[in-house]
Amino acid sequence: MSDTHPDDPASDTDHVVSSAAYSPLYQQIKGLLLQGLDRAEWKPGEAIPSELELAARFQVSQGTVRKAIDELAAENLLIRRQGKGTFVATHHEARVRFRFLRLTSDDGQPKMTGSQVLDCRRVKASADIAHLLDLRAADAVVNLRRLLSFEQVPTILDDIWLPGAMFRGLTADSLARYRGPLYGLFESEFGVSMVRAEEKIKAVSASADQAKLLRVAASSPLLQVERVSFTYGDRPVEVRRGLYVTERFHYKNSLN
Amino acid sequence: MSDTHPDDPASDTDHVVSSAAYSPLYQQIKGLLLQGLDRAEWKPGEAIPSELELAARFQVSQGTVRKAIDELAAENLLIRRQGKGTFVATHHEARVRFRFLRLTSDDGQPKMTGSQVLDCRRVKASADIAHLLDLRAADAVVNLRRLLSFEQVPTILDDIWLPGAMFRGLTADSLARYRGPLYGLFESEFGVSMVRAEEKIKAVSASADQAKLLRVAASSPLLQVERVSFTYGDRPVEVRRGLYVTERFHYKNSLN
DNA sequence: CAGTGGTCTAGACCACGTG
C-alpha cells in the first residue's frame, strides 16, 4: 500500500502505479481490515481501534480509513456506534439475532422460538454438497438436522452441512446444551463468522416423513430454502436446506 | 437549509439549531434532490446536474452534495458514471431490466420471455387492496392479470392492482402493443417510477384454474409472491400477487 | 483538452457516550 501512497502529498507526481492493477488506497485499507477480521485480530463484539489510530498505523489520513470502514459497515461486517467506537459484527446481540432468518409471522408479532436437534453426525460429503462447500468429494462433513418451532408449533425443518475440519467437537450433545442462534455458537466455539449468504427458494410438496415432523398433511406445500453461507473472503462454510411451513408465516424480502 | 450552514465556517459558534430536529446538511440536500426526482425535474435516464453545479445551487460544498448523491446511488435511485455524470435510474436499460424479478432459471441461462395479458379492467378496490395502496375502500383501481412465459413455458401468473387515478389510459390494448418490462411502461407513459418493493412469500397449492393456466397438475406447489411497490417518498403504487412455477426456476436472494 | 465523477488529504467543529 505504501508504494502507492505519496509520503508528502505535494512532492511527487512521478509514481507510476496507475496503469497496472490500480486499486484505491481505501480499498487496500479495507483489504487490510478484512485480513485483521479474518485472522481474528479483533473478535466479534469487540471494538476495532479508533479511526485515528488506524490512520496512524496505516500511514493514511483519517478520511481514507473512514471510507474503508464505511464500506465494511455497509456490508454489515462492522457496526459503528457514535461516541463509542466501531465494533465487529456478531450474531449474539439482540439487535442482530437471526439476522439471516427472513421468516416472519403474518401478524407481525415476534414469537417464542425453540430448537430440537434431530440428528448430528459426521459423514462423507455427497458430490453436490462437496462442490457447494469447495471441498473434495467424500471429505468429512458434519450433517445436522433440526426442527425449529415458534410458540411450540413446528415450522422449520433444517438439514445442515458443515466442513468437518472446521467444526471438530460439534456434537448433538454440545448442541443440546446451547441456547441461542446457531451462528452465535459457530462464532464463539469455532471462530467461524457467517458474513453473507445466498438463498434459492422453491415451492415443494411435503414428503410423508417431512409432513409428520412438521405436523402438516402429506404433500402440503412447503417453502424450500437452500442457503449457502460465507465467511470473510467469500469462503463457503455452510449449506442449509430448510423447509418452511408458510400457513401462518411468510418469507419477507425487500427489493431495491 | 441555509440557516444551519455557517456562511464562513470559521466565524460563528452561535447557531442554535442543534437541539430541535437536527438533520445533517447532506440529508437536507438529499431531500431536495428527492423532491426534484419526485416532481420529475430530471426524468429517468437523464443526467442530473454535475456535483459542482448542485453545490453552487444549494450553497454547500461539493463534498456535501457528494454524500447526498452517494446515499441516493446506494438506494439505486441514481446511477453514477465516471466521466459522464449522474443519471436517474430507469427500468428501461438492459443493465437493470427486470430489476425486481428474482426468479432465475436453475441452470443459470437467461431465457426468452413473453407476456400475455389475460385481463385488464377498472374495478372498485377491495378493502385489503385499498389499504395496501393507501386508498379509500371502493376507490377505483386497475386490475391487470397476465401470464409470463420463459421459452414459451408459462411460469408466472400475475394479478396486479394499480391506483385508478394514477393510471388513466391503461387498457388491455395499450398493454398488448407494448414490449418490455411493465415498470418501463409505467415510467414513460404515466410518470410513475418504481423505486423499492417489499415481498411476502409463501408456498401454496395451485387451484384448478391456476393449474390450467400454468399447465401444471392441480394442487401443484407454487410460490406465491405478494409485492407492494413504492415510488419516491415511500408511497405505495402497486400491489402484485404472483404465482411462480418453481420446477425449473427458483427465487434467488442474497442476505447480508 | 475540458468536464465529469473518484480519491486523498487536512483541519474544524458537532453530537454522543463515559467518566
Add this chain to the structure above:
DNA sequence: ACGTGGTCTAGACCACTGC
C-alpha cells in the same frame, strides 16, 4: 473533560469520457 464517530469544508490530483 475527553475520546469516539459524524459532518462540513477546501483544495489537489487521478481516472474516465467525449469532443
